[in-house]
Amino acid sequence: RFSAVFIFSPKQAEVEETLKRIQTHKGVIGTIVVNAEGIPIRTTLDNSTTVQYAGLLHQLTMKARSTVRDLDPQNDLTFLRIRSKKHEIMVAPDKEYLLIVIQNPSE
Amino acid sequence: MVSYSKETQTPADTQTHTQAKPGCCVCVRACVAEEEEEEEEMADPKPAEDSQEEKADEEEKQEEVLPKELTEEEKMHLLNSEEFMAFFDRGSRIVERALSERVDVCFDYSGRDLEDREGEMQAGAKMSLSRVFSDERWSKNRVVTCLDWSPQYPELLVASYNSNDDAPHEPDGVALVWNMKYKKTTPEYTFHCQSAVMSAAFARFHPNLIVGGTYSGQIVLWDNRSNKRTSVQRTPLSASAHTHPVYCVNVVGTENAHNLISISTDGKMCSWNLDMLSQPQDSLELVFKQSKAVAVTSMAFPLGDVNNFVVGSEDGSLYTACRHGSKAGISDVFDGHHGPVTGLSCHSAGGPVDFSHLFISASFDWTVKLWTTKSTRPLYLFEDSCDYVYDVMWSPTHPALFACVDGSGRLDLWNLNNDTEVPSASVVVDGSPALNRVRWAHSGREIATGDSDGQVLVYDVGEKICVPKADEWTRFVHTLVEINENRDEGDELAAQRLLA
Numbered sequence: 144r145f146s147a148v149f150i151f152s153p154k155q156a157e158v159e160e161t162l163k164r165i166q167t168h169k170g171v172i173g174t175i176v177v178n179a180e181g182i183p184i185r186t187t188l189d190n191s192t193t194v195q196y197a198g199l200l201h202q203l204t205m206k207a208r209s210t211v212r213d214l215d216p217q218n219d220l221t222f223l224r225i226r227s228k229k230h231e232i233m234v235a236p237d238k239e240y241l242l243i244v245i246q247n248p249s250e
Numbered sequence: 251m252v253s254y255s256k257e258t259q260t261p262a263d264t265q266t267h268t269q270a271k272p273g274c275c276v277c278v279r280a281c282v283a284e285e286e287e288e289e290e291e292m293a294d295p296k297p298a299e300d301s302q303e304e305k306a307d308e309e310e311k312q313e314e315v316l317p318k319e320l321t322e323e324e325k326m327h328l329l330n331s332e333e334f335m336a337f338f339d340r341g342s343r344i345v346e347r348a349l350s351e352r353v354d355v356c357f358d359y360s361g362r363d364l365e366d367r368e369g370e371m372q373a374g375a376k377m378s379l380s381r382v383f384s385d386e387r388w389s390k391n392r393v394v395t396c397l398d399w400s401p402q403y404p405e406l407l408v409a410s411y412n413s414n415d416d417a418p419h420e421p422d423g424v425a426l427v428w429n430m431k432y433k434k435t436t437p438e439y440t441f442h443c444q445s446a447v448m449s450a451a452f453a454r455f456h457p458n459l460i461v462g463g464t465y466s467g468q469i470v471l472w473d474n475r476s477n478k479r480t481s482v483q484r485t486p487l488s489a490s491a492h493t494h495p496v497y498c499v500n501v502v503g504t505e506n507a508h509n510l511i512s513i514s515t516d517g518k519m520c521s522w523n524l525d526m527l528s529q530p531q532d533s534l535e536l537v538f539k540q541s542k543a544v545a546v547t548s549m550a551f552p553l554g555d556v557n558n559f560v561v562g563s564e565d566g567s568l569y570t571a572c573r574h575g576s577k578a579g580i581s582d583v584f585d586g587h588h589g590p591v592t593g594l595s596c597h598s599a600g601g602p603v604d605f606s607h608l609f610i611s612a613s614f615d616w617t618v619k620l621w622t623t624k625s626t627r628p629l630y631l632f633e634d635s636c637d638y639v640y641d642v643m644w645s646p647t648h649p650a651l652f653a654c655v656d657g658s659g660r661l662d663l664w665n666l667n668n669d670t671e672v673p674s675a676s677v678v679v680d681g682s683p684a685l686n687r688v689r690w691a692h693s694g695r696e697i698a699t700g701d702s703d704g705q706v707l708v709y710d711v712g713e714k715i716c717v718p719k720a721d722e723w724t725r726f727v728h729t730l731v732e733i734n735e736n737r738d739e740g741d742e743l744a745a746q747r748l749l750a
Contacts, residue, residue: 152330161346162342168350235344236341239333240338
């Protein structure tokens with residue numbers, strides 16, 4: 144009886160490597176991958192922080208996307224960057240997923 | 251938000267109804283309302299995508315009402331899918347390019363944004379947590395009862411702990427020697443004894459000895475040269491020594507002539523020779539007015555004095571006393587506090603002006619009071635705390651600086667030359683445990699505090715706060731003059747009010 148089957152294809156390994164590379168980049172505080180429903184599927188932060196970031200940024204990304212499309216229906220959101228006093232949050236959106244990276248740019 | 255929409259509303263309605271969760275009327279209504287709004291906002295030309303968006307949005311709204319978690323298997327499944335690979339390839343590429351960009355477009359050359367930061371940086375520069383010492387086995391579930399820095403090795407700190415109620419088979423009393431120099435998280439030396447240790451000190455002229463005063467009244471001596479974790483010498487548990495908890499131990503004197511002084515809560519003061527603890531060299535009952543024994547909870551010797559000292563008691567009174575002479579015992583009583591005295595500290599920062607007549611006391615009555623041995627009325631009252639103040643200590647290097655800790659987890663630094671109303675620096679320990687003890691390191695640059703969870707925290711104090719400038723002593727003289735004037739004014743007003 145198998146409890147969990149992890150399919151570790153070479154592509155999966157690449158994904159892991161890239162995620163690790165991003166996470167260890169200078170100043171990166173956290174990396175989160177969110178699915179279309181706003182549920183985090185990969186994260187390097189603790190649970191409560193992840194859920195908070197995922198929920199809020201998912202909503203914001205939806206809003207940003209709808210703004211872009213309202214202005215021009217043939218346009219679409221490709222990248223979202225929020226610069227605050229303390230951090231920079233980068234969101235790479237897609238139809239199905241979001242890649243969120245939080246960085247401290249002054250480091 | 252109203253916008254012109256070409257799509258008709260009816261198809262959406264039917265779709266909504268079929269997708270609505272059964273038995274969830276509120277959800278359906280909310281979903282439908284949101285759905286219509288969403289539809290109006292999006293003027294998407296592709297109807298197929300549109301319906302998919304609607305589905306996603308509706309699911310999103312439903313998600314908001316009922317949060318769902320995915321199992322590890324589901325997550326792995328998603329992560330292995332083709333769409334994810336494609337998304338990730340694109341997304342990570344953009345993110346990595348963005349990360350590698352080191353240009354800070356928001357940089358302000360005028361330094362104005364640094365001003366905002368400066369408040370933060372200043373606060374950071376005031377006190378920063380340097381080390382936290384805690385041991386799973388020996389310090390967890392115990393309260394830190396005393397701290398002392400080694401006079402010979404400035405990186406060594408001894409902490410004594412009381413009993414662990416959750417581990418009845420472990421020894422009741424523990425003393426751990428921590429080392430600041432190395433990153434090792436385990437204690438340098440571990441000592442224990444059969445009774446909870448209430449006070450501990452490095453024997454000043456014996457670098458290998460550590461003295462502990464226990465709850466049973468026994469005084470124990472540990473030696474780091476021996477391989478044993480138990481004490482090498484113990485005082486007898488008899489009426490000749492102490493039979494009550496010993497909260498104060500101190501080695502006073504000079505290299506050639508020194509004694510270990512201990513006072514228990516029944517007012518008995520003994521002086522010992524460290525080589526022979528089988529009986530005290532001298533003992534004295536501290537009684538006030540020939541009848542009331544003083545329940546001593548804290549004791550302090552002014553700088554350079556081996557005969558006169560100050561004691562604080564459980565009932566809140568403070569007394570001066572002396573060890574030898576015709577008037578050995580309690581001399582004067584001070585107005586005191588409204589609650590037990592928890593800490594006493596005599597001014598010790600040597601400099602051009604001598605302030606050794608000053609001492610401060612902390613008490614359960616939420617206050618710290620500044621006194622001079624020359625007067626029985628307090629010089630000043632510090633009432634910034636909202637909880638029992640558990641300990642107080644003058645800085646060994648800065649004449650106007652002292653630290654106090656209270657039950658709400660606050661460590662305050664007061665610089666009387668700056669402000670006498672509020673502390674000049676303050677930090678709250680994570681988790682707000684009650685802080686039981688505070689001890690400045692001999693350098694005056696670091697400060698250690700012990701909490702009720704068995705943790706010892708060492709903070710680095712910013713230079714601006716703890717390093718005294720050349721004129722600090724003269725400034726403190728002026729500060730004291732002001733304090734005196736205010737006190738006299740206050741007394742006059744009080745007297746006038748009484749007469750009126």
